[in-house]
Amino acid sequence: MTNSAIQTIMNHRSIRKFKDQPLTEAQIKTIVDAAQMASTSSYVMGYTIIGVTDEKIKEQLTAISGQPYVQNNGHLFVFCGDLHRVEQLGTTEQQAAMEESLASSEQFIVMTVDATLAAQNAAIAAEDLGLGICFLGSLRNDIHRVSELLQLPERVVPLFGLAVGYPNHEPEQKPRLPFEVVYHENKYQPFEQQLPFIKQFDAQLQKYYEKRKQNRRTDNWSNQIIRKFSNPIRMDVTPFLHHKNLNKK
Incomplete structure (x- = not known):
């Protein structure tokens, strides 16, 4: 069923x-x-x-x-x-x-x-x-x-x-991180054990970006995420929350 x-x-x-x-x-x-x-x-x-x-x-x-x-x-x-x-x-x-x-x-x-x-x-x-x-x-x-x-x-x-x-x-449906990266049994697994799966995912995502119908580009997940976190955005959110009397303690 x-x-x-x-x-x-x-x-x-x-x-x-x-x-x-x-x-x-x-x-x-x-x-x-x-x-x-x-x-x-x-x-x-x-x-x-x-x-x-x-x-x-x-x-x-x-x-x-x-x-x-x-x-x-x-x-x-x-x-x-x-x-x-x-x-x-x-x-x-x-x-x-x-x-x-x-x-x-x-x-x-x-x-x-x-x-x-x-x-x-x-x-x-x-x-x-x-x-x-x-x-x-x-x-x-x-x-x-x-x-x-x-x-x-x-x-x-x-x-x-x-x-x-x-x-x-x-x-097209965008791929997701491998099961082995997001699911850890009993304890957090060292990054070194996750890395081979992340590299496989990077290769998969690069093929996706190169073949999709719109906005084709050469890129992968690791590079995309490093760029994102290297460029701080919305830094006014914390003072806004404090202004609303939230997330202060």
């Missing part, structure tokens, strides 16, 4: 070109309902999902991200880590008692993990409906401005976007 959930997951690829066809209200509801069924730490459900339908806001988010599919999609979801709701449940005295916990790195991790688990459920649900998706970390290019545009209160952070829609292209 074919497991449709596993098949959906294994067929994943990022879609960056969508047809000019909006999602229905029923599709949006199904995707959000699926997101809410994700696991959550201590039942906090520390996230809020904002659906962006205002074209003026989408235009400004597109300018921030530099990616046209932030605007040209069937629906744009923005996943936010949210501890504002938790704080507002309490009286003034209770809020004071919660302050140290709310500002801690632990609770920042909790809300980020909660939001990410929910988003992955949403992505799988969308793909199971025959739609395509693309995650959008590029919204953090100007995290302050995104927060202003979405009118996010204290302790709410825009983590990433999720563009969803009807695919208008069929990109």
Whole structure:
């Protein structure tokens, strides 16, 4: 018997070109309902999902991200880590008692993990409906401005976007790191044991880049990652989190 959930997951690829066809209200509801069924730490459900339908806001988010599919999609979801709701449940005295916990790195991790688990459920649900998706970390290019545009209160952070829609292209599936690199049994395996598999993967990925239909280039994973981490980006995120009274302790 074919497991449709596993098949959906294994067929994943990022879609960056969508047809000019909006999602229905029923599709949006199904995707959000699926997101809410994700696991959550201590039942906090520390996230809020904002659906962006205002074209003026989408235009400004597109300018921030530099990616046209932030605007040209069937629906744009923005996943936010949210501890504002938790704080507002309490009286003034209770809020004071919660302050140290709310500002801690632990609770920042909790809300980020909660939001990410929910988003992955949403992505799988969308793909199971025959739609395509693309995650959008590029919204953090100007995290302050995104927060202003979405009118996010204290302790709410825009983590990433999720563009969803009807695919208008069929990109090749990009390879992933070998099993032996990402799965370690009982203890972390020395890098020297991972390296032969990484070299094999570099060769595989170089062939992929050279043969794919669009944006062909000569490159591999190791060089790509070294370049990425040699060029620090979004260094304003940490002070932004502190401004939101998050991740401070």
